[in-house]
Amino acid sequence: MYQKSGYMRRLVDYFSNMPELHYHIDTEVTDISFFKVKEETLKKNYIKFAFQSSKFNIANNIHDITKRMYLNDACFAFVIETGLDMSYFFLDPRYCQITKNICGNVYGFAINRSLFPDSYYESLPPELQKLIEHSKETSYNNLVDIPYKNGFCLKYNNNFIHLFPPLFPMIANILLVDEYKDIAKSKAVNDAYKLLVLPVPMENGEIAMDEKMLYPYVETACDVVQENIGVLPYPGDVKSVEFSSSNSDDRDKVDDATSQMYAEQGVSEALMSGASSGSELKLSITNDSADIFRIYRILENWVSLQMKLRDYLYPSYQFVYRIMDITVFNRNEVIDEELKLSQASLPNKMKLCAAAGITPAAMLGNTVVEGVIFKDILDMWQPLRSSYTQSGDGTGESGRPEEEDTGISEGTETQRENGSNSTENRI
Numbered sequence: 001m002y003q004k005s006g007y008m009r010r011l012v013d014y015f016s017n018m019p020e021l022h023y024h025i026d027t028e029v030t031d032i033s034f035f036k037v038k039e040e041t042l043k044k045n046y047i048k049f050a051f052q053s054s055k056f057n058i059a060n061n062i063h064d065i066t067k068r069m070y071l072n073d074a075c076f077a078f079v080i081e082t083g084l085d086m087s088y089f090f091l092d093p094r095y096c097q098i099t100k101n102i103c104g105n106v107y108g109f110a111i112n113r114s115l116f117p118d119s120y121y122e123s124l125p126p127e128l129q130k131l132i133e134h135s136k137e138t139s140y141n142n143l144v145d146i147p148y149k150n151g152f153c154l155k156y157n158n159n160f161i162h163l164f165p166p167l168f169p170m171i172a173n174i175l176l177v178d179e180y181k182d183i184a185k186s187k188a189v190n191d192a193y194k195l196l197v198l199p200v201p202m203e204n205g206e207i208a209m210d211e212k213m214l215y216p217y218v219e220t221a222c223d224v225v226q227e228n229i230g231v232l233p234y235p236g237d238v239k240s241v242e243f244s245s246s247n248s249d250d251r252d253k254v255d256d257a258t259s260q261m262y263a264e265q266g267v268s269e270a271l272m273s274g275a276s277s278g279s280e281l282k283l284s285i286t287n288d289s290a291d292i293f294r295i296y297r298i299l300e301n302w303v304s305l306q307m308k309l310r311d312y313l314y315p316s317y318q319f320v321y322r323i324m325d326i327t328v329f330n331r332n333e334v335i336d337e338e339l340k341l342s343q344a345s346l347p348n349k350m351k352l353c354a355a356a357g358i359t360p361a362a363m364l365g366n367t368v369v370e371g372v373i374f375k376d377i378l379d380m381w382q383p384l385r386s387s388y389t390q391s392g393d394g395t396g397e398s399g400r401p402e403e404e405d406t407g408i409s410e411g412t413e414t415q416r417e418n419g420s421n422s423t424e425n426r427i
Contacts, residue, residue: 016067
């Protein structure tokens, strides 16, 4: 349906292209002994956590993740980690099966090796192929359990384990809209159709022309009229018959069906076909953004699980991976809000950097590079000179040089004589 229907494709792309993943790392105190932790130890652990967070590289995959969640209800992927980064190999949900709930809305899953063809098996990464081959000796039900460290399974609907695409109810309404389109098209064809009736001579109540004589006249009429006009020989006067409807209730139902489709899905039609006001459009986007923020919370839970599996645990504190509530529509607003809070001395400078798209690891690196390593070079940078930024010419007067007396207006000449621009003469 995603490939067939423009309504479905537009709606899925709208939601999947909305997120912008900006994250920061919070430090939460869990014990009073935190205040006795050595500074170097805390700094070392923070840098390790920040680097691991960057390795997840979710920001570059967020659109693929959300699109699969809206299309299939769940996103399945096999995660491959190296010393520098992590790769996500997204799997076809037809071959995957959710087996357990690990942590809230994070799931464990298995692959049914008996379902996919050889061509699909050959497209899998070598690490997953090796896992499948090993499972043939240990698993006799054809299910290959994916280890938690390598498994990525997020589900949109958390009320049940079976897959139920969130936009699935929309299919019936899309088919209804298509039916109304066909009806509207048929109605337009009927409205344009006309029937031209040719008079046939009558004599003593009988037709005076036989078929051989009548046929050439009918053929001639058919050749000179348009295709949407039919010709009928009939005893009587020449006239045209129209098939357009005169019923006032016989109107196009496509718009009504389209509005009903979006209403039942809980999405404002204003986003797709034009809003009547700016406030209406803004409220619609705000409502839809809440759905994206819920997916952010699911991603936070998955990252939290992965960090615990990698032993990022500390006795008196914990680092928490937080995704900011940012989409393509509200990024500038969030930056302005964080800037105001930072100016009020709140400890959110790292959140401000995150809102601007700077990750914690990049923030640390850029601060050292700009503030220490290349400080001497960056200090040489100067703003472009203009009458607002350049200093005076050494005569004690600032601003641009005055024009010659021959090139000034009468008003300027009067101003110079009166000295009205002097600060001493101002009230």
